[in-house]
Amino acid sequence: xxxxxEEAKALEQEIIANRRYLHEHPECGFNLENTCRFVxxxxxxxxxxxKLICESGIVATxxxxxxxxxxxxxxxxxxxxxxxxxxxxxxxxxxHTCGHDTHTAMLLGAAKILKQHEAELNGTVKLMxxxxxxxxxxxxISGGDAMVSAGVLEDPKVDAVMSQHITSGTMHAGxxxxxxxxxxxxxxxxxxxxxxxxxxxSQPNLGVDPINVAVHIYQGIQNLIARELAxxxxxxxxxxxxxAGDAANIIxxxxxxxxxxxxxxxxxxxxxxxxxxxxxEHCAAAFRAKADVKFMHGIPSVYNNPELxxxxxxxxxxxxxxxCTNMESPLNNSDDLSVISQLVPTTYFMLGxxxxxxxxxxxxxxxxxxxxxxxxxxxxxxxVQSAVEWLNHH
Ligand SMILES: [Zn+2]
Ligand SMILES: [Zn+2]
Numbered sequence: 001x002x003x004x005x006e007e008a009k010a011l012e013q014e015i016i017a018n019r020r021y022l023h024e025h026p027e028c029g030f031n032l033e034n035t036c037r038f039v040x041x042x043x044x045x046x047x048x049x050x051k052l053i054c055e056s057g058i059v060a061t062x063x064x065x066x067x068x069x070x071x072x073x074x075x076x077x078x079x080x081x082x083x084x085x086x087x088x089x090x091x092x093x094x095x096h097t098c099g100h101d102t103h104t105a106m107l108l109g110a111a112k113i114l115k116q117h118e119a120e121l122n123g124t125v126k127l128m129x130x131x132x133x134x135x136x137x138x139x140x141i142s143g144g145d146a147m148v149s150a151g152v153l154e155d156p157k158v159d160a161v162m163s164q165h166i167t168s169g170t171m172h173a174g175x176x177x178x179x180x181x182x183x184x185x186x187x188x189x190x191x192x193x194x195x196x197x198x199x200x201x202s203q204p205n206l207g208v209d210p211i212n213v214a215v216h217i218y219q220g221i222q223n224l225i226a227r228e229l230a231x232x233x234x235x236x237x238x239x240x241x242x243x244a245g246d247a248a249n250i251i252x253x254x255x256x257x258x259x260x261x262x263x264x265x266x267x268x269x270x271x272x273x274x275x276x277x278x279x280x281e282h283c284a285a286a287f288r289a290k291a292d293v294k295f296m297h298g299i300p301s302v303y304n305n306p307e308l309x310x311x312x313x314x315x316x317x318x319x320x321x322x323x324c325t326n327m328e329s330p331l332n333n334s335d336d337l338s339v340i341s342q343l344v345p346t347t348y349f350m351l352g353x354x355x356x357x358x359x360x361x362x363x364x365x366x367x368x369x370x371x372x373x374x375x376x377x378x379x380x381x382x383x384v385q386s387a388v389e390w391l392n393h394h
Contacts, residue, residue: 002319004113004388008381011109015376018042019105020088026077026096029137030146032056035075039104039129046112048127054150056131057143061156062114066123067394068156070344071383072163072337073107074100074133076143083367098364099166099353099371104129106164106376110383117384122391124156133336140297144336153344159394160308162386163337164349164379166371168360171352174375176320176382178313178349179327180306185236185262186269187334188298192217192257192280194244195290201249210255211244213289217257218242220279224272235272236262236332264301264330266342301330302338305345312347315389319381324349347386351379 001009008015018038027035036056043050043060050060056075082095090096107127114125132143152158171177194214199207218239229235237259244255261276263269277293284291313324327350337348353372354360362369 002321002381002385004381004384005319005378007113008109008377008384011112011380012377015105015109015380016373018108019101019373019376022101022104023096024088024090026090026094026101028077028079028094028134029132030055030143032075032131035104039075039108042108043111047115048111053152054146057147057150057152058129059152060111060127061124062111062118062127063121063124063391065156067159067391068124068126069387069390070126070128070152070158070161071107071110071387072128072130072161072340073103074130074143075104076100076132076134076136078134078365079136081367084370095367097366097369098134099168100133102166102371102376102379103164106379107383109377109380113380113384114387117388121388123394125387125391126156126158128152135299135336142299142336144339148339148343153340158344160390161340161344161346162312162383163346164351164382165335166375166379167350167352168354168369168371169356169363171325171350171355173352173354173358173372174320174378175325175352176316176349177325177327177352178304178309178347179330180304180309182264182301182330183304183327183348184302184330184335184338185264185332186266186299186301186338188261188269188273189296190259190261190276191294191296193292194255194257194284195292196251196253196255198253199251201251204251207251208288209251210253210289211251213284213287213291214242214244214255214257216283216287217280217291220283221276224275224279228275229268233268234264234329234332235268237272262332262334266300269300299334299336300338300342302335302346302348303341304347308345309347311393312386312390315385316349316382319385320378349382351375351382
């Protein structure tokens with residue numbers, strides 16, 4: 001067994017205990033007071049001097065001046081109830097159904113091991129524990145953005161970034177998936193307000209029906225996927241909400257459409273945003289109505305730097321003794337590490353914790369989702385190995 005795997009395995013009970021504490025005490029968004037206190041106390045106990053650089057954003061460093069690699073974990077839960085029969089089940093209306101409790105516990109384990117090897121480190125390891133990955137904050141500014149604005153990539157300047165996400169239901173326990181180039185999708189929410197002229201249902205000619213316009217806009221937008229996207233490219237465009245009217249015989253004066261756009265290429269993302277505006281405005285004009293298109297705060301796609309990823313996956317294979325899974329296509333979900341991945345070379349791994357056959361039947365964000373604690377020490381070892389080996393070569 002590789003020495004870091006052995007050291008992480010020896011720490012397994014502590015990693016699991018930390019995870020269970022966090023799981024039982026979930027907090028959301030930027031309001032991670034108790035979680036932050038727990039993480040800061042642990043880091044202090046391990047010999048660090050952690051700093052709070054913004055609301056619930058923690059940074060700690062270990063090593064000596066030189067090249068710097070950042071290891072990142074997210075700490076936030078989701079505003080939902082957990083429906084599981086676990087002794088450490090979250091009680092109340094928040095739950096770690098995305099597994100960020102495991103990420104925080106794995107990185108805490110890595111922090112402890114890295115501190116024990118501080119003299120061997122050929123540069124600096126920066127640990128980043130972030131709030132609000134899920135973007136549940138009403139400001140629309142996610143935790144990753146807030147930490148970038150607060151300077152997480154500076155002083156010392158970060159040269160490379162590594163992160164990982166536990167995956168329940170679709171990957172074998174201990175399987176490590178990665179992909180060079182785009183890995184996860186961008187995510188943009190948009191809102192289209194169609195302004196017509198209300199009138200009696202028996203006299204449509206006297207008004208401008210916004211429902212009719214909204215239906216044309218809906219169809220026009222869906223045609224973007226069929227007619228303006230390269231067949232080999234992957235993009236999802238969903239209208240999840242279409243609201244208008246209150247009664248059978250009244251033509252309302254407004255209709256509202258809200259949807260989400262997911263793309264894996266920044267060029268396509270920008271093009272689709274422009275086309276959604278054009279189609280909405282022109283469809284509305286064609287029927288004598290007006291359309292106003294608003295894009296809320298969005299996040300880009302997580303981009304895995306090909307050279308860094310090739311390098312880190314070699315170290316991962318050396319650590320585990322088996323090959324990484326090369327993920328053929330990007331996933332349609334998102335992660336706000338994307339912001340950082342567009343600024344600094346980044347590698348983001350997917351760490352499998354069991355398929356349906358292995359007993360992990362529920363997807364993330366489901367109240368029944370379970371995470372296999374047997375793989376946590378592997379995630380810890382992967383953090384350590386990535387940092388130590390990368391610093392040895394840069
Ligand atoms: Zn999530
Ligand atoms: Zn997540």
